[in-house]
Amino acid sequence: MALPLLLLQIWATVGAATIDNAKTLPCEPSSFTDPIVPGARVLSITAEEKRNFDIPAVPGLLEPVSDLNFCDVQIYLTHPGANDKVLVKTWLPLTRDLWNARFQATGGGGWATGMLDLALGPAIASGYAASSTDGGHPVDYFSADWTLNQDKSINWDLLQNFGTRSLADQIYVGKSLTEQYYGQQPRYSYWNGCSQGGRQGYAVAQRYPELLDGVLAAAPALRFPALTMSFLWPNLVMKVSGTVVSNCEFNWFASKALEECDILDGAKDGVIGDPDTCTFDPRRLVGEKLECSGVEIEVTEAMAEVVRRVHEGPSTPFGENVFPSLTYGTSLATFVNATANPDGSRTLNDPGLDVFARTILLRKSDNSNNYGWIMDSDNPDMSAFRDAGGKLLSWHGTNDDIIPSKTTVNYRQRVERELGGAKAVDEFFRLFLAPGVKHCAFGNGAVPKDPLETLRNWVEKYEAPDTLEAETKNKDDEVVTRNLCRYPRKLRYLGLGDVNKASSWTCEGGDKEEELRGERKTFRDEL
Structure with a gap:
C-alpha cells in the first residue's frame, strides 16, 4: 500500500475514535449494569441527569456550591439474610471535561453513615466522581433509634453497615459506575x-x-463505643461528687487555662499551642471569684476538683486512664448542661442528646462489650x-x-x-x-x-x-x-x-x- 494512503487510513481511524470530551454522556438506567459488590445484591438502579443543581452552605463547615451538572445514579442493594435496603448515591460529572479522572468516597457524621448530598456536592464541584451511602437507615446525625429493633434488641446488621460494611459497598459501587460511565477506571x-x-x-x-x-x-x-460513654463523664463526676459546676463556671476555668498557657508557644494569640505543655491546675484558683447569672461565686476546693477530674478523664482504681478527656481551654458546653441560678444554686439538666439515651440502652443490652469489632477503628x-x-x-x-x-x-x-x-x-x-x-x-x-x-x-x-x-x-x-x-x-x-x-x-x-x-x-x- 502506498505510504500516503496508509497515513490517510490511520488518520481516519484515529479521527473516528477521537472522544469528544465536552459531550454530555448518556445518563439513564440502561447506561449501567449491576456493579459487583461482594456480599451484597443489587435491588435497583436509577439514573437521572441533574443540571444547575445547588447545595446550600453549612455555616463554618461547607461553602455553598451551585450550578452543578452531573449524572445522579442511585443504587439500592441488600445483604442476604440482613433484610436491609441500602442506598448508595453516586454522582458523576456529565462530561469527561468536567471529570478530573478521580473517584472520592465520602464519609458520614454523628450517627449518619453518610452525608449524601452535603458531601457529594463539594466533591462534584472539585471534579470528582463521588459516592455516599445511607447505610440502610435514616440520615440523622443525632438520633440512633435505628440501632434498635422494635423489640429493643440490637439491630446488628445495620450496626455492621454503619461500622464497616457499607463503607466498602459504596466504594465498590462508585468505582464500578465511574468506570462504566467514562469507559475507564479512575486514575x-x-x-x-x-x-x-x-x-x-x-x-x-x-x-x-x-x-x-x-x-x-x-x-x-x-473508639466510638468508648467515646459515646465518655460523653457522660462530666455529668457522672458531678453526680458522684455532689458538686455541680455550671457551663458558665467551666468556661471561666477554660479562660483561665488559656491565660496561663497561651504564651507557652512564644506568642499571645488566643491559642494554646501545645496542650501537653500546659500544666494548668484548677485547684490553684480556689478562693478566686467570678460572676455567673449576676451572682458572685467563690471557687471552692470541691468545684476545682470536679473540673480537674472532668479534664483528667475516666480512670481505673489504679490510676490508668480509660479514655482521654478534653484538653484544658476547651469548652465543655456540648456535654455539660448545668446552670448557675441567680439564687446561687445549680441545676444539672438532662443532657438532652439522643446519643446519651441510646448509649445507655446499648450498655444495658447483652454483649455490650462486643461493639468494638464493628465500631472501633483503632487496630x-x-x-x-x-x-x-x-x-x-x-x-x-x-x-x-x-x-x-x-x-x-x-x-x-x-x-x-x-x-x-x-x-x-x-x-x-x-x-x-x-x-x-x-x-x-x-x-x-x-x-x-x-x-x-x-x-x-x-x-x-x-x-x-x-x-x-x-x-x-x-x-x-x-x-x-x-x-x-x-x-x-x-x-x-x-x-x-x-x-x-x-x-x-x-x-x-x-x-x-x-x-x-x-x-x-x-x-x-x-x-
Missing part, C-alpha cells in the same frame, strides 16, 4: 471524612486496605495498607470539644510501636495537630485549607507533606495563617514578624523524640 481513588467520617476512613484503611490510594481522615472517632497493624501503597493523612484540632485529640495521638503512637517507629510510619501515615481548632472546624485556631489536595500531591507526586496550610480569621476579622506541623513537631513563634502570618512561625522538636522512639523499638526487637 486514583480517595476517602474524605471528618468525625464519624474520619473513623470510617481509618476503618477502610485497616479493613479494606487495597480499595483506595489515599485516605483523608480528620478528627476521627476511633494499630496497618501493614496491609502500607504494603498496598496507601497514604493516610489525618489532622485533629487540639481544642476539639467532642473527640479528644489525644485519642488520635495515642493511636499514632501505637502504630509506631507496631510498625517500626515514627520514621517508618511517616512513609504512609502522617498526623497534623491544629492548635485551637474545635471539632472539624471553628475555634480560634487556623483550620486546614485543602488537606485533600495535600494528600493528592503525596499520592500522585510523591510529595510527602511536612506542613499543612491552615487559615482562619481572628476576632478583629484579620486573616490568620499557619503551616501546621507534622506530628510530633510543634508550632513555635520566631519572636519576630506578624503573629498572624505563617512565616512568623516554625516547626520545632520531634526529630530527637522520633529517633529515640525508633531506638527503643529496635532495642526491644533485638531483645
Whole structure:
C-alpha cells in the first residue's frame, strides 16, 4: 500500500475514535449494569441527569456550591439474610471535561453513615466522581433509634453497615459506575471524612486496605463505643461528687487555662499551642471569684476538683486512664448542661442528646462489650495498607470539644510501636495537630485549607507533606495563617514578624523524640 494512503487510513481511524470530551454522556438506567459488590445484591438502579443543581452552605463547615451538572445514579442493594435496603448515591460529572479522572468516597457524621448530598456536592464541584451511602437507615446525625429493633434488641446488621460494611459497598459501587460511565477506571481513588467520617476512613484503611490510594481522615472517632460513654463523664463526676459546676463556671476555668498557657508557644494569640505543655491546675484558683447569672461565686476546693477530674478523664482504681478527656481551654458546653441560678444554686439538666439515651440502652443490652469489632477503628497493624501503597493523612484540632485529640495521638503512637517507629510510619501515615481548632472546624485556631489536595500531591507526586496550610480569621476579622506541623513537631513563634502570618512561625522538636522512639523499638526487637 502506498505510504500516503496508509497515513490517510490511520488518520481516519484515529479521527473516528477521537472522544469528544465536552459531550454530555448518556445518563439513564440502561447506561449501567449491576456493579459487583461482594456480599451484597443489587435491588435497583436509577439514573437521572441533574443540571444547575445547588447545595446550600453549612455555616463554618461547607461553602455553598451551585450550578452543578452531573449524572445522579442511585443504587439500592441488600445483604442476604440482613433484610436491609441500602442506598448508595453516586454522582458523576456529565462530561469527561468536567471529570478530573478521580473517584472520592465520602464519609458520614454523628450517627449518619453518610452525608449524601452535603458531601457529594463539594466533591462534584472539585471534579470528582463521588459516592455516599445511607447505610440502610435514616440520615440523622443525632438520633440512633435505628440501632434498635422494635423489640429493643440490637439491630446488628445495620450496626455492621454503619461500622464497616457499607463503607466498602459504596466504594465498590462508585468505582464500578465511574468506570462504566467514562469507559475507564479512575486514575486514583480517595476517602474524605471528618468525625464519624474520619473513623470510617481509618476503618477502610485497616479493613479494606487495597480499595483506595489515599485516605483523608480528620478528627476521627476511633473508639466510638468508648467515646459515646465518655460523653457522660462530666455529668457522672458531678453526680458522684455532689458538686455541680455550671457551663458558665467551666468556661471561666477554660479562660483561665488559656491565660496561663497561651504564651507557652512564644506568642499571645488566643491559642494554646501545645496542650501537653500546659500544666494548668484548677485547684490553684480556689478562693478566686467570678460572676455567673449576676451572682458572685467563690471557687471552692470541691468545684476545682470536679473540673480537674472532668479534664483528667475516666480512670481505673489504679490510676490508668480509660479514655482521654478534653484538653484544658476547651469548652465543655456540648456535654455539660448545668446552670448557675441567680439564687446561687445549680441545676444539672438532662443532657438532652439522643446519643446519651441510646448509649445507655446499648450498655444495658447483652454483649455490650462486643461493639468494638464493628465500631472501633483503632487496630494499630496497618501493614496491609502500607504494603498496598496507601497514604493516610489525618489532622485533629487540639481544642476539639467532642473527640479528644489525644485519642488520635495515642493511636499514632501505637502504630509506631507496631510498625517500626515514627520514621517508618511517616512513609504512609502522617498526623497534623491544629492548635485551637474545635471539632472539624471553628475555634480560634487556623483550620486546614485543602488537606485533600495535600494528600493528592503525596499520592500522585510523591510529595510527602511536612506542613499543612491552615487559615482562619481572628476576632478583629484579620486573616490568620499557619503551616501546621507534622506530628510530633510543634508550632513555635520566631519572636519576630506578624503573629498572624505563617512565616512568623516554625516547626520545632520531634526529630530527637522520633529517633529515640525508633531506638527503643529496635532495642526491644533485638531483645
